[in-house]
Amino acid sequence: MESSGVRSQPPAEFYQNVVVMRHGDRIDNFDPQWVSQATRPWDPPLVQQGLVRAFATGRKFRNHLPFAFHRVFVSPFLRCLQTAAQVVAALSAVADDASRPTADGVPIDPSKLKVSVEYGLCEMMSRAAIKLEVAPKDGNWGFDISEREAMLPAGTVDKNVERVYKELPQWEEDPELHTRPRYKQIVKDLADKYPTENLLLVTHGEGVGVAFSSFKKGTTVYEVDYCGYVQLRRPIFKKDQSFTAGEFEVLDDNGQTGISFF
Structure with a gap:
């Protein structure tokens, strides 16, 4: 087992992973006329490229992260729900078919998440x-x-x-x-x-920026790309029958992408 590095604590029982990601490409940033014609102008959907990007990000998580997600939490805004739907389908797909650009028609195992x-x-x-x-x-x-x-x-x-x-x-x-x-x-x-579970949080650019700068001290985020994300990790300790947690850290080794900061 890995040591937590905290002398007063026993070795970590395990690590909890939390990934915080931004939604995909929103239509009002590509179609200037959309807002004037929309019945819900405050709640834009994704463009097709946003769906493709979200599904590809889900496949990236599935194929490259060294852990599996247990739960996904998502903002109620449409662009986040559509992003989450694509990512969840990619993570839960019965087979990883690289030829599919989006979740359309992808068979999933809903018990996975x-x-x-x-x-x-x-x-x-x-x-x-x-x-x-x-x-x-x-x-x-x-x-x-x-x-x-x-x-x-x-x-x-x-x-x-x-x-x-x-x-x-x-x-x-x-x-x-x-x-x-x-x-x-x-x-x-x-x-x-x-x-005891690994989480994926699908939110907005500011949320990702805050998650990054809050747990990577001394940094300021000035841009988060569509589907940009940060991977957080913290040690979980078990004493008797209860769990306690250490502090979150931002994983520097491929633990974030699409985040610009200084």
Whole structure:
């Protein structure tokens, strides 16, 4: 067994892995007319390239990560749900068929992963990320959980999960006082709920940036690519019948991609 490097602790029982990734390519960054014609302009879908990129990232996880995921948590925004659906299909595919560009028609084993929608992973709920003219005028964002879950691969949704955030954060949350602390805390909260499982969190660019800079001290993230991700790892210690966790670290050796920082 590997040593945790902490003298007061016994050797780590095992390591918990948490990957935090951004969604794929969103349509409003490619089609300037989309917003003016959309019924839900605050909730853009992916373009085809975004679906392809998400599926390819899922295949990369499946073929190159030295561990398997147990659970996936996803922001309720459409672009994240579509990204998660592609990644989950790639991770759960019965056979790894490199000829398929997306999850369309891919047979999966739904028992491999459990997926849940988590409000705490949502977009920055402020004009820093969502323009005022795009936000819903009546304050109704229209995120019906049952409808959102129906967008995920059949049989993968865990209906018994108790969400950390029972509803969306309040509109016009302060980025420094609320949003960034939320992103940092939701990673810890979800990891602490499932200390014996490896997690994939599908969120937004700011969420990935916060996950990186929070656990890699002294860094500032200035850009996160579509489907960019950071791999976090922490030691889990067992004493009697309970588990305690060490601190998260960012794995430098291929533990992140698509993140620009200084």
